[in-house]
Amino acid sequence: MEKPAQQPLRKIIHIDMDAFYASVEQRDNPEYRGKALVVGGPPTGRGVVATASYEARKFGVRSAMSSRQAVQLCPHAIFVKPRFAAYKEASQKIREIFSRYTDLIEPLSLDEAYLDVTTDKLGIGSAIEIAKQIKQAIKDELQLTASAGVSINKFVAKTASDMKKPDGLTFIGPSSIEAFMETLPVEKFFGVGKVTAQKMKGMGLHTGGDLKKLAEDELTKQFGKAGRFYYQIVRGIDNREVQPDRETKSVAAEDTFAYDLTTLEEMEPELDRIAQIVCNRLQNHQLKGRTITLKIKYSDFKQITRNQSFPAGLNDLDTISATAKRLLAATEVEDKKIRLLGISLSNFNEPQAKVREEKPTDQLSLFEF
Ligand code: DCP
Ligand code: MG
Numbered sequence: 001m002e003k004p005a006q007q008p009l010r011k012i013i014h015i016d017m018d019a020f021y022a023s024v025e026q027r028d029n030p031e032y033r034g035k036a037l038v039v040g041g042p043p044t045g046r047g048v049v050a051t052a053s054y055e056a057r058k059f060g061v062r063s064a065m066s067s068r069q070a071v072q073l074c075p076h077a078i079f080v081k082p083r084f085a086a087y088k089e090a091s092q093k094i095r096e097i098f099s100r101y102t103d104l105i106e107p108l109s110l111d112e113a114y115l116d117v118t119t120d121k122l123g124i125g126s127a128i129e130i131a132k133q134i135k136q137a138i139k140d141e142l143q144l145t146a147s148a149g150v151s152i153n154k155f156v157a158k159t160a161s162d163m164k165k166p167d168g169l170t171f172i173g174p175s176s177i178e179a180f181m182e183t184l185p186v187e188k189f190f191g192v193g194k195v196t197a198q199k200m201k202g203m204g205l206h207t208g209g210d211l212k213k214l215a216e217d218e219l220t221k222q223f224g225k226a227g228r229f230y231y232q233i234v235r236g237i238d239n240r241e242v243q244p245d246r247e248t249k250s251v252a253a254e255d256t257f258a259y260d261l262t263t264l265e266e267m268e269p270e271l272d273r274i275a276q277i278v279c280n281r282l283q284n285h286q287l288k289g290r291t292i293t294l295k296i297k298y299s300d301f302k303q304i305t306r307n308q309s310f311p312a313g314l315n316d317l318d319t320i321s322a323t324a325k326r327l328l329a330a331t332e333v334e335d336k337k338i339r340l341l342g343i344s345l346s347n348f349n350e351p352q353a354k355v356r357e358e359k360p361t362d363q364l365s366l367f368e369f
Pocket of ligand 1: 016017021022051052063109111281
């Protein structure tokens with residue numbers, strides 16, 4: 001048989017649950033429904049917000065902010081501790097729903113996955129119809145809502161799923177991709193965190209259309225390897241495959257600071273915050289790592305990592321935080337300005353939780369390519 005000259009366009013769905021932990025809590029505790037609810041660490045001490053109900057978001061409460069700040073923004077909010085087992089159970093159920101339609105499922109976290117439905121198991125054919133059915137099944141069977149993005153590649157599907165939250169469905173077809181990318185604000189680009197966005201804006205680059213005017217060389221000169229990705233993506237090109245069943249190799253969080261840090265006094269609270277986020281993610285996936293790695297990027301963009309391994313897996317905040325601080329203290333700290341700090345855990349004992357490699361997301365900051 002002759003090979004077709006061109007691959008058929010892929011049909012990709014990105015599904016992301018709405019206010020996931022908070023919605024599970026509101027479902028299971030009717031007294032929280034319709035209320036400003038914050039799931040995360042306690043408002044005293046060094047707690048961090050995992051997520052907030054949409055009612056609390058109206059007051060500016062966001063994931064990864066300190067619980068202390070959340071209580072300032074929304075004093076009447078109810079604070080609850082996360083119940084990871086409940087989220088994991090809901091996550092397994094949504095994956096079971098996905099698997100009715102395709103086996104090409106790539107989970108990004110408990111509440112988010114890419115699905116390739118170019119050929120679906122039920123022969124439905126329409127990716128929009130499949131997305132509708134999945135959203136409905138999640139509603140009927142789990143009493144939760146999800147938002148979906150449908151397109152021909154991962155980047156556009158993921159961006160689309162975020163556009164009409166909560167309970168949204170957004171389709172960006174092949175003929176509208178380029179126009180969509182041109183109007184997309186740079187901060188919505190995958191990998192563009194607050195610091196890169198600031199740099200772009202300083203250069204007069206506000207949207208995909210502005211990025212599109214730059215040559216590939218210029219983009220790589222300014223933004224390193226990520227520049228090539230931006231060059232392609234503004235043209236609607238993203239050939240990354242949906243990769244099912246990739247095991248978690250590391251769980252990380254990092255932050256690029258708006259101003260370079262110079263003293264340990266400034267750095268330690270940042271490390272505490274980053275450690276808390278890594279710790280939440282590990283517990284979220286029920287993973288324990290034996291190796292803790294500290295990543296430092298200096299103001300001249302030079303990067304170093306330092307790590308320490310332990311005999312047994314761990315995921316507790318105190319050890320992660322103390323180890324990261326110890327590793328930091330053993331570097332040329334305070335001699336050089338620091339623009340980024342990151343912590344990751346790897347070397348997991350039990351590969352029981354089959355989740356994707358979790359990269360630091362730009363909710364905390366940007367992730368560098
Ligand atoms: N999460 C966390 N720490 C973060 C970000 C997220 O612990 N910094 C957890 C809590 C979230 C879940 O992961 O409920 C899913 O993350 P999302 O970014 O998808 O956020 P939500 O599902 O809460 O809200 P949205 O409706 O914006 O998707
Ligand atoms: Mg979500």
